[in-house]
Amino acid sequence: MEDTMTAPLWRRRAVLLSGLGLAAASLSSQVRLSRQRQADATAPTSSTQKGFASQLDPEGSQSGATGPLRLGWSPWADAEVMSLIAQRVIQQAYNLPVERVMADIGIQYASVARGDLDLMLMAWLPLTHKDYWTRVRDRVLDFGSMYSGRLGWVVPDYVDASELRSIADLRKPELAARFDNTVQGIDPGSGLNQASEQALVDYNLGDMRLVASSSAAMTAVLDKAIREQRWVVVTSWTPHWMFARYKLRFLEDPQLVFGGVEWIHALGRKGLDRDHPDLAGFLSRFQIPDRELSDLLLMANERSADVAVEDYLDRHPARIRYWTTGMIS
Amino acid sequence: MHQAGALGLAVDAAVVWLLTYAQGLFDVVNAGVMALVAFAETLLAAPAPWSFALIVAGLGLWRVSGGFALFALLGLNLVLAMGLWDPMISTLALVLTASFLALLIGLPLGVLSARLQSVWRLLRPCLDLMQTMPAFVYLIPAVMLFSTGAVPAIIATLVFAMPPVVRLTQLGIRQVPLDLIEAGRAFGCSELQLLWKVQMPSALPTVMSGVNQTIMLALSMVVIASMIGGGGLGDVVLRGIQQLDVGLGFEGGIAVVILAVILDRLSQSLMLEGERTLEARSRRWRSLWRTP
Numbered sequence: 001m002e003d004t005m006t007a008p009l010w011r012r013r014a015v016l017l018s019g020l021g022l023a024a025a026s027l028s029s030q031v032r033l034s035r036q037r038q039a040d041a042t043a044p045t046s047s048t049q050k051g052f053a054s055q056l057d058p059e060g061s062q063s064g065a066t067g068p069l070r071l072g073w074s075p076w077a078d079a080e081v082m083s084l085i086a087q088r089v090i091q092q093a094y095n096l097p098v099e100r101v102m103a104d105i106g107i108q109y110a111s112v113a114r115g116d117l118d119l120m121l122m123a124w125l126p127l128t129h130k131d132y133w134t135r136v137r138d139r140v141l142d143f144g145s146m147y148s149g150r151l152g153w154v155v156p157d158y159v160d161a162s163e164l165r166s167i168a169d170l171r172k173p174e175l176a177a178r179f180d181n182t183v184q185g186i187d188p189g190s191g192l193n194q195a196s197e198q199a200l201v202d203y204n205l206g207d208m209r210l211v212a213s214s215s216a217a218m219t220a221v222l223d224k225a226i227r228e229q230r231w232v233v234v235t236s237w238t239p240h241w242m243f244a245r246y247k248l249r250f251l252e253d254p255q256l257v258f259g260g261v262e263w264i265h266a267l268g269r270k271g272l273d274r275d276h277p278d279l280a281g282f283l284s285r286f287q288i289p290d291r292e293l294s295d296l297l298l299m300a301n302e303r304s305a306d307v308a309v310e311d312y313l314d315r316h317p318a319r320i321r322y323w324t325t326g327m328i329s
Numbered sequence: 330m331h332q333a334g335a336l337g338l339a340v341d342a343a344v345v346w347l348l349t350y351a352q353g354l355f356d357v358v359n360a361g362v363m364a365l366v367a368f369a370e371t372l373l374a375a376p377a378p379w380s381f382a383l384i385v386a387g388l389g390l391w392r393v394s395g396g397f398a399l400f401a402l403l404g405l406n407l408v409l410a411m412g413l414w415d416p417m418i419s420t421l422a423l424v425l426t427a428s429f430l431a432l433l434i435g436l437p438l439g440v441l442s443a444r445l446q447s448v449w450r451l452l453r454p455c456l457d458l459m460q461t462m463p464a465f466v467y468l469i470p471a472v473m474l475f476s477t478g479a480v481p482a483i484i485a486t487l488v489f490a491m492p493p494v495v496r497l498t499q500l501g502i503r504q505v506p507l508d509l510i511e512a513g514r515a516f517g518c519s520e521l522q523l524l525w526k527v528q529m530p531s532a533l534p535t536v537m538s539g540v541n542q543t544i545m546l547a548l549s550m551v552v553i554a555s556m557i558g559g560g561g562l563g564d565v566v567l568r569g570i571q572q573l574d575v576g577l578g579f580e581g582g583i584a585v586v587i588l589a590v591i592l593d594r595l596s597q598s599l600m601l602e603g604e605r606t607l608e609a610r611s612r613r614w615r616s617l618w619r620t621p
Contacts, residue, residue, distance in 0.1 A: 013617050019399050023386070026402040030379035033409045037378065072477070075564075075571040101558040102567070103477045107469075116476030216570045 068097035069276075072108035072120040076215075077241040078264075078293065081300050082121045082146065084309040086266075086286065093324040094278055106132060113139040115269040119283075123267045124149060127259035128191035128237075141272060143283035145263035147239070147293050150250065151192050152258045153183065153199070154236040156226050157247035166252035167203050170233075176207045184221045184234040188212035192258075196235045199257040210235075222246070237262075239290070244298040285323050292316075344473050355474050362426070362480045370422035378409050385591060391607055392598040395614075404587035413565060413584045420551055420561035421588060423479060427486035427547045432540060435491045439498025439539070440524065449499060456492040464489055464550055468557050482551065482559030490546040497539025501532030541596045548589050562588070 069090065073083035087098040101117060109129075111117040113136040123129055123142075128151060153167055163175065170176050183200075185193045196210050213221075218234050219242055225232035226246055233251070236242065253260075266283045273280035288296075292312070299308035313320060322328055333341065347355075376384065382405040390398040408417050442449035467488055471481035505528045513527040529536075555563025562581050569578025 009617065016614060016617060019395065023399050023402050026399075026406040027379060027383065030382050030402075030406050030409055033406075034378045037409075037414065072558075075568040080568075101477050102555060102560070102564050103472075103558040104468075104556045107472050107477060107557055110472065111477050114476060116478075 068099040069118045069279075070116070071098050071100050072103050072111060072117040072122075073100055074105050074108070074122060075102060076122070077297050077300060077305075078147075078149075078239045079122045080305045081293075081296055081309060082288075084305055085288075085313065086119070086121060088309060088313060089282065089286075089320060089324060090279065093282070093320075094276070096276070096279070105129075109133075109136050109140075109267075112136070112267055112269050115271070117269065118272055119266065119268050121146065121264070121266050123265040124191065124262050125265050126262070127151075127195065128262055130191065131194075139270060141268040141270060141280075143266040143268060143280065143286070145265050146286055147264055147288050147290055149238055149262045149264055150258075150260075151195065151237045151262060152235070152253050153196070153233050153251045154222075154248050155231070155233055155251060156222075157249050158229065159231050161249070164251070166254060167199060167205075167257075168254065169251075170205050170208060171203065173207055176205070178231045179208075179233050181207050181209060182233070183208055183210045184218050184232065185210045185212045186215045186218045186235055192235050192237060195258050199253075202255050202257050239293050239297055241297050241301040244294065244301050281326060282323055285326060344470055347474065358484075359475055359480050362430070362483055365429075366422055366426045366479050366483060369426050370419065373418050373422055373425075374415075378405070378414055382406065382409075385595075388595060388599075389591075393594050395610065397594055401591055404591065408584045408587055411580050411584065413562065413580065416561045416565055416581075417584055417588060420548075420563065420585075423482060423486070423551045423554075423559060423561060424544065424547045424588075424592065427483045427490060427551070428540075428544045430483070431487050431491040431543050431547065432494055434487075435494035435539075435543065436498055436536075439495045439536070440502065442495065443499045443502035443528075444524075452495065456495060459488055460492045464553050465556075468554065472557050477558035479559060481557050482554035485554055485557070486547050486550040489550040490543045493542035493546065494536075494539040497542070498532070498536045501535030501539075502528050504535065505531045537597070541593065544592055544596050545589065548585070548592060552585060 071083055071087060073079045083100055087100055090096050090098050103111065103117075105122060108117060108120040108122070109132040112120050123133065125133060125145075155164065163169070170179075183196060185196055187193060193210070193212055199205070200208060200210060218236065222232060222234050222236075222242065223246075236248075242248065266286060268280075268283065296308050296312050299311065373381070382402055385405065386398040386401045389401045408414055438448075438452065442452050464485075467485040468481070471485040475481040475484055509527055509531060510523065513523050518526065551559060551561065552563040552566055555561065555567045562585050565581030566578055566585070568574070569576075569581055
């Protein structure tokens with residue numbers, strides 16, 4: 001009799017006590033983490049995302065001469081690293097606050113043309129972003145290229161190079177069948193996807209089909225195929241972290257459907273050079289050798305973009321000085 | 330490549346027309362919404378995380394249950410430990426601002442459409458459009474009219490999240506039993522008294538589930554809105570997806586879930602009577618230690 005009455009009571013007491021203990025532990029851990037966070041916030045090199053309060057521009061947002069410089073970026077590995085470098089350098093050398101705004105690439109073009117964003121660092125010219133560029137070219141400033149890139153169709157390195165070297169080789173039906181007659185594309189409407197559609201026509205690859213998806217889905221498909229050691233063709237580009245993570249190679253493109261080498265330009269809104277003349281100088285000198293960028297991307301992929309950028313800026317003081325002042329030591 | 334047809338071109342032209350002739354209006358709206366969201370964020374970011382969590386847990390203990398208070402403490406602790414506190418506060422500020430505006434517009438529209446059949450006939454196809462149009466489609470015009478950042482994110486969220494509160498307010502008021510209204514009339518209620526004293530109280534549970542739905546939809550849209558610079562947790566999720574960083578995407582997703590559960594339970598309970606009052610709960614806890 002006694003046991004049946006007390007057992008549930010004991011259990012309920014135990015649940016209540018452990019609940020209270022858990023709450024206390026959680027609360028004390030929160031107090032500790034809050035303190036740590038405050039310490040981080042007072043440290044000078046905290047470049048975490050700022051809230052909207054900082055976007056609120058007291059003088060009126062359209063002028064651009066006041067308030068932080070708005071720098072558009074997309075969550076691609078190379079864009080993240082380049083935008084972080086630009087943010088650090090501009091903040092340190094010119095004492096201008098820089099706010100990074102994450103947005104889709106087409107929206108960045110439209111915003112820079114309208115003057116809502118001051119800068120974007122991801123204009124792939126002359127071919128990949130041709131559609132965007134023809135629409136905005138009269139309304140933006142081009143500060144020139146920062147590094148080069150390449151587009152094309154990529155296969156894992158274990159796909160036999162003696163059998164498949166060039167895109168033209170995919171005309172053989174038995175070879176195409178080993179890829180399920182499929183090329184994994186990225187976002188419909190992107191420059192790369194449109195060039196890939198053209199490639200199907202120009203190389204007369206009637207048996208292959210291009211599956212549009214998104215750049216995230218493309219990397220996921222590649223990742224899965226490599227885990228299963230399956231043959232796969234994806235549409236991709238350098239610089240990209242997937243070249244640091246996997247062994248991959250481009251298929252040759254003898255007809256230059258993908259246009260050979262592409263250059264990645266920095267674009268600014270009209271009037272940025274008048275408002276910040278020294279900034280225009282920096283942007284026109286802002287260039288990174290491809291090898292250094294790929295090392296940087298590898299490090300960003302293994303550690304974090306912040307760490308990699310910090311490390312890069314520490315190790316190349318002469319280059320930073322050239323970018324910001326134009327002086328060659 | 331598929332191009333926009335005649336209908337699409339007309340929409341394009343309409344947006345251009347708006348940009349040329351109504352820019353002043355958009356600037357006013359822009360400044361107003363910006364001030365509102367900046368206020369919300371300053372307010373939410375003011376307390377230290379532990380005191381914020383304590384406030385949420387206290388609210389939960391009062392209105393929901395002890396288990397929920399514990400969940401809120403642990404969940405917010407996890408968010409803090411993952412280093413996602415600031416993005417979460419940004420997202421919360423966006424959700425609360427968008428929901429507030431949606432309710433501000435939606436509730437009167439719901440009442441109006443319950444009382445005037447013609448308004449409801451006009452409004453219903455608009456609501457259908459707002460609810461079934463793919464969420465991404467809102468982002469482009471929002472950007473064209475309000476540039477990038479928090480304001481277009483809130484506007485797109487507002488359009489996406491408003492229909493449930495309008496529909497459910499209308500439904501709730503229409504479902505008030507006729508005899509109740511007759512009774513009200515018999516006691517000489519004016520139309521306004523009828524609305525406030527009879528129809529609204531009786532429709533409150535339905536209206537509140539509309540409010541709850543609006544808040545939850547706003548949260549889901551805010552994540553999508555990071556594509557146009559909305560910021561917050563959406564940025565974390567989007568980065569995780571784009572860079573195939575499953576871990577990062579998952580952490581962002583878990584933070585969204587924690588925020589969603591807290592918002593859902595609190596918004597559901599705040600307006601309704603708690604299942605058991607705080608006194609009854611504490612009496613039950615005390616009774617655990619009383620010797621029989």
